[in-house]
Amino acid sequence: MLKIAQERSRERRRRILLAATKVFGEKGVHAATLTEICAAAGVSRSTFYDYFTDKTALLAAVPRANFEEFYAEIDAILETIAEPWDRLCAFYLGTLRYIERNPAWGRVFFLEIWPSVLASEREVRDAVDLYARRIVGILRQGIACGKRSRGGDPYLLATLVLGSMTHLVATWLLYGRPRDLSAQGAKALALLRPLVVPAAEPPPGAVPGRRAKARRR
Amino acid sequence: MLKIAQERSRERRRRILLAATKVFGEKGVHAATLTEICAAAGVSRSTFYDYFTDKTALLAAVPRANFEEFYAEIDAILETIAEPWDRLCAFYLGTLRYIERNPAWGRVFFLEIWPSVLASEREVRDAVDLYARRIVGILRQGIACGKRSRGGDPYLLATLVLGSMTHLVATWLLYGRPRDLSAQGAKALALLRPLVVPAAEPPPGAVPGRRAKARRR
Amino acid sequence: MLKIAQERSRERRRRILLAATKVFGEKGVHAATLTEICAAAGVSRSTFYDYFTDKTALLAAVPRANFEEFYAEIDAILETIAEPWDRLCAFYLGTLRYIERNPAWGRVFFLEIWPSVLASEREVRDAVDLYARRIVGILRQGIACGKRSRGGDPYLLATLVLGSMTHLVATWLLYGRPRDLSAQGAKALALLRPLVVPAAEPPPGAVPGRRAKARRR
Amino acid sequence: MLKIAQERSRERRRRILLAATKVFGEKGVHAATLTEICAAAGVSRSTFYDYFTDKTALLAAVPRANFEEFYAEIDAILETIAEPWDRLCAFYLGTLRYIERNPAWGRVFFLEIWPSVLASEREVRDAVDLYARRIVGILRQGIACGKRSRGGDPYLLATLVLGSMTHLVATWLLYGRPRDLSAQGAKALALLRPLVVPAAEPPPGAVPGRRAKARRR
DNA sequence: TATGAATGAGTGTTCATTCAT
């Protein structure tokens, strides 16, 4: 009995979160109104306050929820990959694929939250930081195990990696998603590869995206 | 007599624009209120409407004004540089230096406007597009005149160039400007160089930032 | 429980409508502010928007509501009257009596809405037209069934009928309601009678119109 | 020198008055803004205050000015007519003809000012009263000199006369001026004639409008 | 638990009016 109630409660929360992601993405975080979000979630505006203390709280919960989902996905994959470069590719392309399936979230995170004053909100910022640190972490692994490293500074490399990713996503979203986002990502990675992995180790002709894929199977 | 009045009028417009840039940067474009902007400009809210038709008009005017200033600056420099790669460095670093002197504008453009749904506003979008096209144009020049080109696709290269730049600016702004922005930019350019200029042509040890500087003298 | 809430809701709507009629009449439709109307209705300005989408919507609703009430009243009476002239008298005097009991509405309709550019508002205009058409309809009946008709053109007759009515109401309202409005109306009808009904056909009884006619001989 | 200045001053005042009549008629008295009126008059908004103390003062001046013009016209005609009924016709049709040539004024007076709360403004009201009294005066003359009078009460007759006139003008203005206003007026007068002039004195077949015209020549 | 009803604070915008020049 109680369990059923709890279940429904959890379900409602999820629906609000989903609706928020959608509406935030469509209208922008600031232009989105609670009225619209609640309508999209099929919940009365006052009920909303039983699940979140605030509009701010909702804003903070949206990244948390989406990242949880994404990390669950990507971590399952990363477990099976050892090579740092391949791990990087998996993470990079995994992000892009997640966004392809979930463009509303892409909009919220890459257009609205990330590079934005919103990121000053403590909780939101933490989510952003964590994501960035994961990339830096992978790059650091690569540098550590590489015989010779070119970039050296993992932060500088991360700048290129994250920058290209956000740019790709932003244009993809803003220009009506003209072509395959993750395919573009693979090309960008191919370009970046020599900067990240020691030049001496020649890739046997494969596009990184494919290699990553191949390994996973 | 009339001239003085006109002068003061122009001055007031400028003050509103400046205040808008500041407040947009601080609060975000949507959260910024006319009340706050006008207060910052030392102008009554009704006076505002003698200078701009709308809040939207103001939003459109802010990028226009700042880009005019930036382009005036950078074009004077670019006139003296022929080599595509050096032109790219000048443009890239010029942008970062402009932002170092004018962080409020950096906030507005790189955190608020660029990767944002705001860019749907016709006029604002045009400004963004023009900026991006200028980078692509320089890259295309380089590809055209280069003996061998690596990246080939100027859009893909632009993704790396623009992406790294926005990322650099965003982190600089969001993390309290810990270190020299344009110095970071120079490092990023050094990393990117082999992707843009034919590998055969070896730079005799120089960091691109310096070379560009050197030429300008 | 729900019913009570609905009841109260309906009641509030009515109170706003009543207050609007009053304030529109006192200040004129354009000078009337929502602030004042809401204050008169004992409702907060934002609550207003739970009941009407707009000030325009309110403006349209005021005539609709009042006409509904008036028509309900007058139609009950008209059902019992067959003779066109008597029907005309009933309609004419019924209007005046309604206004005597409800002068605020008289003000709004006869001083503000009717002869006014406001009548361009689609919905408002429709209400005005309907009212006028009812008079014309009655006159047409009279012409159709009369042996001899004097005026012939029902629109011309309606001009006299409606014109005298509005004039009566307007002066009554503007000059502090010095005397019995419907008594004045009866006198005007008596004057108009020979223009409307064939002179040869003598009325066998005592409706005000009839008495007036009797006196005239 | 001074005279020239005075001349120009007077001219300016006139232009403002003209513009006000036009704009009041087009937008309605309340929706009309000083900005628009001044623009139409080719005068700066601050200059306006050299000619009128207030917007209210302007509102009061508009009827005064237009009535002065109208009275000058109509009095020249009335001087040549002795018969009360013909005088009435001349006045009635003269008004309609003035409006045909000057619909903006018709709008202001018959749709905006007359039957409206605006008429509470002292000065405006006086103008309205004067006009009505002139009609009553003519009717009184007719009653005085007539052997037998039908209506008896000049106010009641005036109700029909003025009422029909305003109604005619209002519909003419509101329904896009479908047909000749003064021709309609002549028909209405023909209908009203037996109520005003003793029935024994038969008009030798003439439409009142024509007779009035004929006499004037 | 859930919600319909209600609201205060604040938004962008307009406009009659004033004042220094």
Next chain:
DNA sequence: TATGAATGAACACTCATTCAT
């Protein structure tokens, strides 16, 4: 005399939030 510049007060309207039920 004439005006460009400036403003206070008010407007219609929105929205996150609260509370009685």
